[in-house]
Amino acid sequence: MCADTPETPDYKSTLNLPKTDFPMRAGLPKREPEWLARWERIGVYDRLREKEGRAPFTLHDGPPYANGNLHIGHALNKTIKDMIVRSHQMMGYDARYIPGWDCHGLPIEWKIEEQYRKKGRDKDQVPINEFRAECRQFAAGWVDVQREEFKRLGVTGNWADPYLTMDFHAERVIAEEFMKFLMNGTLYQGSKPVMWSPVEQTALAEAEVEYHDKESFTVWVKFRVADFDLPELVTMGEEETPDARQRIEAARAEVAEDLLGAYVVIWTTTPWTMPSNKAVVYGDDISYGLYEVTGTPEECWAKVGDRYLLADNLAADVLGRARLEDGMWTRLRDVTPAQLAGIRLTHPLAAAEGSEGEWDDLRDFRAADFVTDTEGTGFVHCAPSHGLEEYELYRGLGMLGQVITYNVNPDGRYRDDLPFFGGKAILKPNGKEGNANAAVIDKLAEVGGLLARGKIKHSYPHSWRSKAPVIYRNTAQWFAAIDKPVGDGLDMHGKTIRERALTEIDNVHWTPKSGRNRLYSMMQARPDWVLSRQRAWGVPLTCFTRKGALPTDDDFLLRNAEVNARIVEAFEAEGADAWYEEGAKVRFLEGIVNPDDYEQVRDILDVWFDSGSTHAFTLRDRPDGTKDGIADVYMEGTDQHRGWFHSSLLQACGTMGRAPYRNVVTHGFTLDAKGMKMSKSIGNTIVPQQIVDQYGADILRLWVAQTDYTADQRIGDEILKGVADSYRRLRNTMRYMLGALNDFEESDRVEPAEMPELERWVLHRLAELDKVVRDGYARFDFQGVFQAVFTFATVDLSAFYFDIRKDALYCDGDTLRRRSARTVLDLLFHRLTTWLAPVLVFTMEEVWLERFGGDESSVHLVDMPRTPDTWLDPTLAAKWAKVRAARRVVTAALEVQRTDKVIGASLEAAPVVHVADPDQRAALESVSFEDVAITSDISVSGDPAPAEAFRMPEVDGVAVVFEKASGEKCQRCWKVLPDVGTHDHPGICGRCDEAVREVEERG
Known part of the structure; x- marks a missing residue:
């Protein structure tokens, strides 16, 4: 039919x-x-908060910066956060999410300064609180823009009441948290090389630095051996006898004759640091030799008879850089660490006409463990004002007073009275190469101080804001000492911030686990935390120093709880602008101490201290925060191991002795x-x-x-x-x-x-x-x-x-x-x-x-x-796994027939399925396998399958022989069955006949 x-x-x-x-x-x-x-x-978010009896779950939002439209990384970040919050809410938690923004800092200042430049205004002539008000307004505008963009992504949260680091209460708490460092003895003022942006004229944190390839000048510079004093018997390793003394004196004379007037050669990619050189260091486990020039090509700074002290592994490369070919030099002798220890050097600019004695002192020369013979010359030029390793070396020796210089101004120019180079700029205001490197190289060449020069492309630190290169520059900054026992009264057994942080890292769950090792290694190696910035838009370092006192004096810093209370009360009501109002020092000190005895610190806090403190004013202080001030999750990009995760851990370990998070989740970058x-x-x-x-x-x-x-x-x-x-x-x-x-x-x-x-x-x-x-x-x-x-x-x-x-x-x-x-x-x-x-x-x-x-x-x-x-029901699952395996073979077999146009639909088939495994066969026989296979009929057989049967290699023991279904096609369900047409309703099967009758009875 x-x-x-x-x-x-x-x-x-x-x-x-x-x-x-x-x-x-x-x-x-x-x-x-x-x-x-x-x-x-x-009001979905608020209605969820009304559900009672649920365990709280809080994801603390790492604050994005309020200065531009969202990029794809923002979308990735906020979407992951949203999925964390929503999934935990739907699993029965009270999952809270308070979005937040980082509102202080240099990028916003720059935008306002840019507006000033277009209008011909001088920022320094604008009252500071007027300038800060414009920064605040700029940030608020971008908060509104970003809020709508985040909401459009479907991100749920307390958008009506986010946290902002520029809110008055937030500024009060940030200052209050800083004061805890002031009061617990970890705050100090020190002078050390920090990463400095001459373009932005401020110190930078590691998290504010990114690395890009940069082409740098590179020079090989000669330091003349001016003095040689070889220790006597101890050095020679012999007992004191007349014969021994005679041999030693002869050896001394020979070494002195070879080394006096020779040159120790250094290599540097920062020629601009040469005017600040105070020393040269070597490695006491490196093989050194004395090399003499025997011939030279044209246009070469090396001269026949010159002798150079070099690491043996690097000598050929260095002499090649000087254009000396094989056969133009010879190795005279070994030079032992004991012999190196007797050398004193002169700076290449010593006694130069017009130098005014600036570089005439002999340079220090000693062993250091950071010297290698893998590149350079095997000797390292030391300007401790511009290098951390050199600074740490001389700090450990107690010699900082002898080696620290102040040759570079905040704008990256040499001090005006520096001979030869006064006013020369390391970088131009636009971040491009200045004239300092060229001036130093030219002068070194003029006085005969160069052996070779060139250029090198290497990875170099840049400010992630201005994209300009940064330098290491010795400046007076405020630091949190991370290796000094914290005097906060917590039961931490005198532990330092570093010790607390390393302990807490292992109390946190990391996703992925590699995040733990990344942060742990950073925390092990990091120096003291630089807290200060020389800018205007931020929370000030709310402290005072005693006039005339030295930073090392016990009374240098004013530590007074009553003064602190006055400050935070004012910040709560007026914000941090109160610090900059006229008469602020008198307002905060009068009646407690004599204001005339103190100086008010004008620096602002590193914005990473702001964001590192967000747990205090968001988790601890808000009614929708957490009882213990700890977040269940921090989630940010992997770069935040050196950023927000890092600063939050340091800050919290310094103020409450533990991490502010239980879980840390990190995501990668979007490409x-x-x-x-x-x-x-x-x-x-x-x-x-x-x-x-x-x-x-x-x-x-x-x-x-x-x-x-x-x-x-x-x-x-x-x-x-x-x-x-x-x-x-x-x-x-x-x-x-x-x-x-x-x-x-x-x-x-x-x-x-x-x-x-x-x-x-x-x-x-x-x-x-x-x-x-x-x-x-x-x-x-x-x-x-x-x-x-x-x-x-x-x-x-x-x-x-x-x-x-x-x-x-x-x-x-x-x-x-x-x-x-x-x-x-x-x-x-x-x-x-x-x-x-x-x-x-x-x-x-x-x-x-x-x-x-x-x-x-x-x-x-x-x-x-x-x-x-x-x-x-694992037993049922195992059974149906066998059924599904057999079904795959049947379906594939019927697809062959459909492709060959033997049938149009699987319901036209009634295949025979040969199944070797008795358990699988029993499984098929116990279910309506024809329904499972979507055929009109099916037969299951334990007989061996004929050779022409369809098989699938991945399903062992199942073979299908195609047969067409017998009967007529049901005009209702389309199955081909023998009983079609034998029921009350024409053209349909028995099952459909009964279903139609039900419909008719319902009317």
């Missing part, structure tokens, strides 16, 4: 066809703002599709708003969930198209469920024990997956969660369960099988929507509202439903 014969009724109206208005085309860019407005109207770093100059940047406008925020969020964020991740058009395809497949799954659940009621529900095996297998998979999802979310493994849910939805459901049960859902009457399937779909619906809601915040809301509607309803107001362990 054919479907279009007149005698056959149209049974379409009797089918249980899916009904839903849920569109396949999402239209996310247009519709997402509607859901954002809805969430704001019904373009080819794996290149994004750069405006090469035009490969991707702005979040572009993705949102084209695809919708949910696609961007799904990209985050699909990537391994702990490593660097790529993004580009093709990648986003792949993400959009995954999204469509998921959307189709949700649409299928919505259609099948139309008019589902509680009275339709079936208890698991009454369900068919296939439904109970789905419940088993749900119970398994529930553990995977909860564990993954708890471990912040969004890629693992999404992959597990996506695979389940597309493979277990769409390609298997839905495919099988479509027939029962559409064609069955009110059967247990159909009611069981719909019950399972309902259980699936609640789990899939809540499992995916932290990722696809907009789409899961759309799915939820499509089914439940309601003005106050939202998927984000519900929790992930608890999944009973009783659903787990």
